[in-house]
Amino acid sequence: MFSKDPNEEGTLLQGPTTGEMAQFERAQCSYENLSRRFVLEQRNFGRQYAHIYAVRLWAMKARLVEAAKRKWGDDVCIKKLSEMDSGETCVVIGTLFKHMELKPSILKDISEEEGAMPQPARAKYTEDADNLILEDEVQRVSLEGKLDVQTSVTGTIVAVYGAEDESGRFQVKDFCYADLPVQNSVQSPEEDRFVVLVSSLGIGSSQDNLLALQLLVDLITGQLGDLGDQKSAANIVRVIMAGNSLNESTQDKDSLTKAKYLSRKTAAGSVEAMKVLDDFLAQLSSCVDVDLMPGDFDPANHVLPQQPLHRCMFPRAMKYPTMHTVPNPYEADVGGIRFLGTSGQNVDDIYKYSSLENSLEILEKTLTVGHIAPTAPDTLGSYPFHDSDPFILESCPHVYFAGNQGKFQSKILKGADGQRALLVTVPKFCQTQSCVLVNLRTLQCEVLQVQAAWDQGDQPMQE
Amino acid sequence: MSQMRITDTFQKVKRPGRTQKQGKLAQIASKSVEAPAQSTSDAAELQRQTDITLLKQFDLNPDFGPCIGITRLERWERAEKFGQTPPVDIRDLIVQHTGDEEYTHCLWNDYKQML
Numbered sequence: 001m002f003s004k005d006p007n008e009e010g011t012l013l014q015g016p017t018t019g020e021m022a023q024f025e026r027a028q029c030s031y032e033n034l035s036r037r038f039v040l041e042q043r044n045f046g047r048q049y050a051h052i053y054a055v056r057l058w059a060m061k062a063r064l065v066e067a068a069k070r071k072w073g074d075d076v077c078i079k080k081l082s083e084m085d086s087g088e089t090c091v092v093i094g095t096l097f098k099h100m101e102l103k104p105s106i107l108k109d110i111s112e113e114e115g116a117m118p119q120p121a122r123a124k125y126t127e128d129a130d131n132l133i134l135e136d137e138v139q140r141v142s143l144e145g146k147l148d149v150q151t152s153v154t155g156t157i158v159a160v161y162g163a164e165d166e167s168g169r170f171q172v173k174d175f176c177y178a179d180l181p182v183q184n185s186v187q188s189p190e191e192d193r194f195v196v197l198v199s200s201l202g203i204g205s206s207q208d209n210l211l212a213l214q215l216l217v218d219l220i221t222g223q224l225g226d227l228g229d230q231k232s233a234a235n236i237v238r239v240i241m242a243g244n245s246l247n248e249s250t251q252d253k254d255s256l257t258k259a260k261y262l263s264r265k266t267a268a269g270s271v272e273a274m275k276v277l278d279d280f281l282a283q284l285s286s287c288v289d290v291d292l293m294p295g296d297f298d299p300a301n302h303v304l305p306q307q308p309l310h311r312c313m314f315p316r317a318m319k320y321p322t323m324h325t326v327p328n329p330y331e332a333d334v335g336g337i338r339f340l341g342t343s344g345q346n347v348d349d350i351y352k353y354s355s356l357e358n359s360l361e362i363l364e365k366t367l368t369v370g371h372i373a374p375t376a377p378d379t380l381g382s383y384p385f386h387d388s389d390p391f392i393l394e395s396c397p398h399v400y401f402a403g404n405q406g407k408f409q410s411k412i413l414k415g416a417d418g419q420r421a422l423l424v425t426v427p428k429f430c431q432t433q434s435c436v437l438v439n440l441r442t443l444q445c446e447v448l449q450v451q452a453a454w455d456q457g458d459q460p461m462q463e
Numbered sequence: 464m465s466q467m468r469i470t471d472t473f474q475k476v477k478r479p480g481r482t483q484k485q486g487k488l489a490q491i492a493s494k495s496v497e498a499p500a501q502s503t504s505d506a507a508e509l510q511r512q513t514d515i516t517l518l519k520q521f522d523l524n525p526d527f528g529p530c531i532g533i534t535r536l537e538r539w540e541r542a543e544k545f546g547q548t549p550p551v552d553i554r555d556l557i558v559q560h561t562g563d564e565e566y567t568h569c570l571w572n573d574y575k576q577m578l
Binding site for chain 2: 047048050054055059384386387
């Protein structure tokens with residue numbers, strides 16, 4: 001792993017090396033950006049979201065038929081809701097819709113006749129009375145039974161096995177999701193190669209901790225630590241920044257409500273922060289490949305998929321061919337290992353609309369249902385696609401990550417067909433001063449923490 | 464004085480094997496020979512009506528997904544992509560009339576301002 005080799009000579013405090021300076025060549029890895037499907041070619045926001053649901057159901061139906069046949073036998077009868085008779089036991093494939101009383105609704109907010117107060121923002125919008133409805137191409141039916149309401153979310157494609165009772169409700173005896181898609185065979189590098197995942201740099205807040213960030217940059221670029229550290233740092237082939245490089249406070253909402261003549265001369269809060277970010281990125285990309293994903297608070301479009309930040313925002317960093325701005329979600333092949341991840345909006349949204357608490361659990365859920373962001377476009381903003389749903393998992397990634405999560409967690413998920421995926425939740429750098437190192441050879445990961453504060457006096461500076 | 468009959472002036476001509484209705488049709492037919500331009504526009508109008516009816520039926524077929532907000536060709540190609548086998552003659556109809564909104568856009572096209 002990245003940790004120092006015990007056989008390696010060298011301590012932090014030692015005399016300057018004499019003679020020739022040690023030089024470490026940065027390791028190289030093959031790279032292919034596979035995010036083409038997340039880059040919008042046209043921007044037509046006039047369409048309805050019915051298309052994306054229709055396309056999602058079509059695209060996933062074949063996979064669910066396959067999964068259903070494997071689970072309940074080849075001769076299981078798969079029907080549409082319109083063909084189903086009451087009391088007949090069969091399999092129905094459709095999209096889940098979770099009816100939630102507490103779900104914020106624009107119609108409720110503007111219904112002034114009732115004199116209702118605007119709905120308060122909540123951490124979670126679930127309640128016990130929530131219920132599930134299954135929709136196929138033309139019809140819908142209420143679900144009861146084995147499928148857990150609280151952990152399910154709207155937009156998931158599911159196959160349910162059961163029968164409709166006299167009251168018209170479908171009694172679910174069993175259910176299944178699409179099988180984990182096939183995984184490309186791993187051609188991992190023979191030596192240790194690392195990819196750094198970091199998120200929420202949070203530049204631009206009032207209590208910036210730029211020293212920690214500078215330490216991280218110095219460590220990656222090999223200007224920190226002893227020879228052993230520098231040797232390890234040379235094996236870092238790529239840095240992926242998973243969103244929220246800027247702090248939330250840089251989003252100046254005032255200018256939207258204030259009159260134009262009042263805010264004419266005020267510069268946007270993000271301008272200074274972007275300059276600082278550009279400075280850090282220039283240092284990093286002078287040494288290593290950097291992929292910058294946009295996040296919730298970055299100056300990018302709001303709806304998923306978020307488009308790459310414009311190159312003009314980084315006049316200094318963009319001079320390097322190693323600096324890449326990429327979309328969110330982002331998929332890439334680094335040294336034969338397929339990375340797929342988001343800046344965390346999909347996980348945060350499922351957190352709000354289900355009883356699931358743990359972000360790693362939620363991340364795993366999105367992988368098992370075969371869809372990166374099932375709640376888009378219902379509660380998570382999404383572009384109104386009409387001929388494809390880019391969030392469907394077409395192949396199983398080797399590393400699947402979500403940025404901007406509370407703490408670092410990781411897990412190896414094993415699929416039925418020998419798939420092996422590393423799930424990682426990337427912590428917020430601005431709060432934890434830590435990032436994640438993924439070893440491409442072993443597919444293991446570890447946390448790298450940079451501390452730049454005097455911790456109650458006893459532990460000065462460690463990295 | 465014997466009564467004058469109209470047939471005295473206009474001789475009643477009865478040709479064998481022809482009823483009056485057919486005569487009228489023949490008249491129309493002979494007229495149409497005289498003015499071909501008008502007849503083709505009639506036929507074209509008729510053709511257009513049947514085409515539009517066919518296209519509307521395509522729009523209303525739920526097997527090919529929602530139709531509002533996208534062009535008919537986009538919808539046809541999407542259905543094809545997902546293996547729904549949309550009828551080929553519909554595609555031909557749309558492709559032959561690419562400048563005509565009534566052919567290229569779905570039947571709710573007039574309501575797009577309300578979206």
